[in-house]
Amino acid sequence: MLTPCPHCQQPLTYSEQRFDCPHCQRHFTALACCPDCQQPLQVLKACGAIDYFCTHGHGLISSRRVHYRPEDVME
Structure with a gap:
């Protein structure tokens, strides 16, 4: 699944x-x-090692399951 640009899609x-x-x-x-x-x-x-933790009740999350989303335009 491709992630669309928040500005131009x-x-x-x-x-x-x-x-x-x-x-x-x-x-x-x-x-x-x-x-x-x-x-x-x-x-x-x-x-x-890098681990991911959900503070909303889902605990440790495998790096294979992590979803990435674009945020904050870098200058």
């Missing part, structure tokens, strides 16, 4: 924890969200 490309729109040349950060409730996840980093 064209498909975004994803790389290195950010989304880019080749059509309107905008850049967005990638926000990790819970696949069950769509709320932002808390990112836990330790010993080189």
